[in-house]
Amino acid sequence: MTRVALVTGGSRGIGAAIAKRLKNDGYTVAASYAGNDEAAAAFTAETGIKTYKWNVANYDSCVAGIAQVEADLGPVEVLVNNAGITRDAPFHKMTREQWSEVMDTNLSGVFNMTHPLWNGMRERKFGRVITISSINGQKGQFAQANYSAAKAGDIGFTKALAQEGARAGITVNVICPGYIATDMVMAVPEKVRDSIVASIPVGRLGEPEEIARCVAFLASDDAGFVTGSTITANGGQYIT
Ligand code: CAA
Numbered sequence: 001m002t003r004v005a006l007v008t009g010g011s012r013g014i015g016a017a018i019a020k021r022l023k024n025d026g027y028t029v030a031a032s033y034a035g036n037d038e039a040a041a042a043f044t045a046e047t048g049i050k051t052y053k054w055n056v057a058n059y060d061s062c063v064a065g066i067a068q069v070e071a072d073l074g075p076v077e078v079l080v081n082n083a084g085i086t087r088d089a090p091f092h093k094m095t096r097e098q099w100s101e102v103m104d105t106n107l108s109g110v111f112n113m114t115h116p117l118w119n120g121m122r123e124r125k126f127g128r129v130i131t132i133s134s135i136n137g138q139k140g141q142f143a144q145a146n147y148s149a150a151k152a153g154d155i156g157f158t159k160a161l162a163q164e165g166a167r168a169g170i171t172v173n174v175i176c177p178g179y180i181a182t183d184m185v186m187a188v189p190e191k192v193r194d195s196i197v198a199s200i201p202v203g204r205l206g207e208p209e210e211i212a213r214c215v216a217f218l219a220s221d222d223a224g225f226v227t228g229s230t231i232t233a234n235g236g237q238y239i240t
Contacts, residue, residue: 003078011033033052
């Protein structure tokens, strides 16, 4: 029986690589996205992976979106909380709105997606919750008080929920990618990006597929004893 995997922010960047990898591994995959219809349509045309539009920052939208995915494909057994945004600004320039947008998407979005799926995973005695945090949730980052706080919150969320899921066969893990070659990182000013690359011991940005491989492992039956863990994949830029 093929398992159903749902990847948020799954039509672009790291999420798209995860969705493709899980499909290749035999999962039935759904990808959610928030806004870019064109990219989602192109992704579906290329991969055959169904895409669904809703904003993970809105709880009711998540409940409705998940219900639609489950009606189409069956119960979601693997959730990959990947959707995330940046609103970078030095703190003295950061607005309340920039703070809230990032917290609502990158932290509350993880609650909003995991909560509606949790009871079903408990009843079926199987589940995989994999959240994509960030190196910047571990080390902090200039101009990212909002993002670093949210991504650090994702790590705490994972450590707490892993303890609750353990007896129900649900593993809960988090991955902290470093700087990966995606639109998000390419939006960083070139000079800043060059200095970031210079600080990565392996000497390059990561590839989205390198994060997808970590997800594939955590989703697999082989990883049943791995829960509450943080996988750090950052080319040695920050060693915890
Ligand atoms: N450490 C210390 N000082 C820094 C700094 C740093 N890392 N980066 C910038 N500064 C300094 C600048 O030198 C400048 O100082 P002066 O005023 O003395 O010249 C000041 O801070 C910045 O002032 P600006 O008015 O130029 O700032 P700005 O309002 O234009 O903001 C910025 C610019 C948003 C900080 C921009 O430089 C930027 O985007 N930086 C990159 C931040 C970053 O790395 N974000 C990660 C995005 S990728 C991601 O998030 C994915 C992931 O998970 C890894």
